[in-house]
Amino acid sequence: MPSDSSTGRPVGRGAKVRTAVHAATLAELVDKGYAALTVENIAQRAGVHKTTVYRRWKDRESLLTDALAEHMATDIPVPDTGALETDLRALARSIVQAFNSPAGQAILAAMFTGAAHLPEIAAARRHVFDDRLARAQPVVTRAVERGQLPEGTDPAELLKTLAAPIYLRLLITAEPVDEATADQTVRVTLAAARAGALRPVRDDPPVGE
Amino acid sequence: MPSDSSTGRPVGRGAKVRTAVHAATLAELVDKGYAALTVENIAQRAGVHKTTVYRRWKDRESLLTDALAEHMATDIPVPDTGALETDLRALARSIVQAFNSPAGQAILAAMFTGAAHLPEIAAARRHVFDDRLARAQPVVTRAVERGQLPEGTDPAELLKTLAAPIYLRLLITAEPVDEATADQTVRVTLAAARAGALRPVRDDPPVGE
Incomplete structure (x- = not known):
């Protein structure tokens, strides 16, 4: 499947990464709260490299927003x-x-x-x-x-x-x-x-x- | 009038300072927003010395809280x-x-x-x-x-x-x-x-x- 160029969001293999990183973001948020949320900890928890996260999200704020929006939509x-x-x-x-x-x-x-x-x-x-x-x-x-x-x-x-x-x-x-x-x-x-x-x-x- | 030792709040002459500092806090908040709020600017606007403010409020947070509570109570x-x-x-x-x-x-x-x-x-x-x-x-x-x-x-x-x-x-x-x-x-x-x-x-x- 091609990536969706209108949103920049990955599909297929990328979708798995995205789901894992979203889940790790929420888990870190629940365990440690917003103030202590770091991309490094999220990446570690998701089992991906930090640069993989930064390729998809520019910072922890946009990652958090994206993860929350997806979680709360469902x-x-x-x-x-x-x-x-x-x-x-x-x-x-x-x-x-x-x-x-x-x-x-x-x-x-x-x-x-x-x-x-x-x-x-x-x-x-x-x-x-x-x-x-x-x-x-x-x-x-x-x-x-x-x-x-x-x-x-x-x-x-x-x-x-x-x-x-x-x-x-x-x-x-x-x-x-x-x-x-x-x-x-x-x-x-x-x-x-x-x-x-x-x-x-x-x-x-x-x-x- | 004696000061109210249960709240530490000044009365009499102190009440005037308190009113002036509260008003200056809200005015600074309206003009500049919370992020730019400083005790220095509030004191200047109220026409009092910064140390006068710090004698009554430990920091800008407690000053803001106090000013908001008083404003919104009325x-x-x-x-x-x-x-x-x-x-x-x-x-x-x-x-x-x-x-x-x-x-x-x-x-x-x-x-x-x-x-x-x-x-x-x-x-x-x-x-x-x-x-x-x-x-x-x-x-x-x-x-x-x-x-x-x-x-x-x-x-x-x-x-x-x-x-x-x-x-x-x-x-x-x-x-x-x-x-x-x-x-x-x-x-x-x-x-x-x-x-x-x-x-x-x-x-x-x-x-x-």
Whole structure:
């Protein structure tokens, strides 16, 4: 297979190296944290030479960003249980579980604390979130088709309403997040969605006091 | 007046110095950002000697934390309009406005990006948020007393539901936040609260599909 010249990313044999280096990056991050992350240690852990890493990534920042983006693009499965409430509960619990694992804690700390000052990391946060949002939208559109939610319910708005209280706890209040946190945001999101509060405002009568 | 030995904070004449140094810290932060913040520049701007600053704060980190905590403890007024919806709207719009000002942008960048790695800053984020939450709770308890919300509505949970989507946009999706963002989170929060989804879960029948 040819390499993909538009991204510079290797394919075939190169893909194996890439996977190994990504895995080593995350493992080093979990074990030692962002501040202690070095290309040398990552290369050693991946069983490749340092120059092999530098041929593909210009520095530890771009390597970290790439590894995080790939990891987070796949770490939360999109449920399809046939019912909205169980889908949303599975989704919210997946988010909570992802951030409670040792890897999740290390990733959270790197993305929002240790490496938060890197523009690449800010871009990765947006990108990862947007990507998850796009992949989860069928949960909402299926529910609208099944008549479980009002016509016109905005999938992105609903999913942001679902995720927001979890991130508030993770990033600001530092409260623990657990299944109860997940289930509570499902209750709030469902109540708001069923009341029509997650449709675009122009389609909605004013909310009375 | 004696100095307060429990906090080491000066009072009287010292309070004026403290106010001037805090103001200079925020002004330097707004003009130059966290990375370029120095005690020397802050002292010069405040019109005091550098040693005066170091007598009160051990380093720029503790000075910044202190200045931010004081600024944010007072920068969002708690509304009392007589009606829940207008109170919540005023509250949500105040949060949005605070973060859209040049000072708010600089503070946000320092607290969540430039200085996010400092443990003092993480503690300040929690403290500032908890303090605002405590001060705003009467908005909810008054509404319950007026019969505008179900008995048992949890004030902290309601206010976190209100704030969470704003912070999600500020910290993750990097979408603009504006009056429409504020008004949308009010709609969602009100709909959820009126449906009883913001009461402790043990008091509530299961949410049906």
